[in-house]
Amino acid sequence: MHHGWSHLQAGRLKMLLADFHHPVSYEMALQYPHRALIAPRVRVTLEYLLEAFAAREESHVPLQALGRYGA
Structure with a gap:
């Protein structure tokens, strides 16, 4: 997700099958x-x-924020 965050924000990328994948925080x-x-x-x-x-902003994206990027 870290590599795709800027593409999600720009609308160039959408999450697919988000209902079937349940990410966990790590x-x-x-x-x-x-x-x-x-x-x-x-x-x-x-250090x-x-x-x-x-x-890095993408290191701090809460999982709840990903819902708006679904297809």
Whole structure:
């Protein structure tokens, strides 16, 4: 859904069979060593990923908002 969000908003894409698919919310988990053992490069990568995902609108689309894009 993340890749298609801008196309849904622009009307270039419609959801099909939405009544037969029941999406669930999901979370992404980043696993890394204990904070006392974390390498600086891993810490920088984690900080970058958290910031990048937080800044993207499509990462925060509530499932209820998808209903208006059905065909």
